[in-house]
């Protein structure tokens with residue numbers, strides 16, 4: 291099985307987090323997002339323990355909301371001692387509504403509106419990551435009007451090529467995010483921030499990309515960013531005390547993926563920080579990390595019902611399901627790969643090569659091409675694995691399909707954490 295939280299019962303049913311997936315589909319309907327609370331908690335603890343062991347706990351792990359934002363997830367990560375990063379007013383609203391302390395929230399975004407900045411200032415979020423100069427000017431004015439000084443970090447493009455899909459590579463110079471290091475723009479931004487009376491510049495931030503399988507790009511990012519902090523000290527006398535290295539550790543989507551464990555990645559970054567600090571006589575900064583996918587990705591699967599099988603002789607076989615790009619747009623966006631299983635015959639060998647097609651009116655609405663699967667029949671329950679990140683959070687009402695329910699399982703016990711949308715929900719804003 292792809293991940294340890296997947297097992298097979300004596301009846302041949304797929305079990306996820308101890309819950310029978312066939313029973314889940316029958317009782318809750320499909321499509322159904324299933325999250326395993328135990329895996330989420332273990333991953334949170336894994337990140338925190340590396341920070342503790344390698345760095346005396348001098349830092350904070352902030353779950354990246356964009357991977358999966360719903361109230362229950364914030365409650366779980368908060369109870370594990372994590373903060374969160376948010377990238378919009380909507381994520382901020384949800385995190386606050388779930389009881390996440392504002393001081394544990396980092397506000398991101400390359401195009402924050404005045405309303406979002408106002409919300410961040412009014413709710414006293416712990417840190418705002420400034421992306422560009424006009425935003426900094428607006429934030430300074432909003433903070434001044436509120437009679438506050440807000441703590442900021444600057445988003446930097448460190449120029450790291452993280453060898454990932456170009457759509458999700460964000461650390462290089464041709465990126466819409468942040469200030470470039472090579473051009474001197476970053477240093478100018480530091481000076482501009484220091485000149486804003488209602489902004490307290492405490493550090494720098496970078497995020498070099500996502501689904502990165504190696505440790506070295508992360509260690510390199512750590513060295514480059516600390517080098518910039520040292521340049522800032524030399525050029526301006528400002529000693530920045532915080533460094534946020536973003537997220538990005540990859541997970542296993544298909545059997546042949548071999549990602550470095552996130553513990554190795556965080557350890558490599560912290561080692562690079564400690565060594566570079568020692569070499570430059572720079573005080574060790576408070577470290578922030580923002581993992582998203584590596585916390586929730588393998589903690590989720592999606593269950594569908596097989597509606598039909600279409601065999602096109604000599605071409606391909608389609609297995610058609612009752613969901614698709616409306617609940618998982620990642621194949622349509624990035625040609626992302628997944629593993630799938632027939633949950634009611636999970637112990638049977640996978641002998642057929644099929645393309646899983648969704649129900650939306652787009653030829654590109656696929657979950658994956660040429661996937662190995664058990665002989666599928668209409669009525670089967672199909673499980674698509676490792677869908678915990680960037681599925682629910684990227685879902686839409688395309689074709690006016692209601693968003694699926696999400697259940698949380700924990701050692702076999704099941705509870706609904708996001709109810710299924712109704713047609714009334716879909717029409718609720720229509721006048």
Ligand SMILES: *Cc1c(COP(=O)(O)O)cnc(C)c1O
Pocket residue numbers: 354356357375398497499500501536537538539580581582583584679
């Ligand atoms: C996307 C993103 C993350 C999370 O990335 P993962 O690959 O899911 O870990 C963290 N921080 C920022 C700023 C991001 O844009």
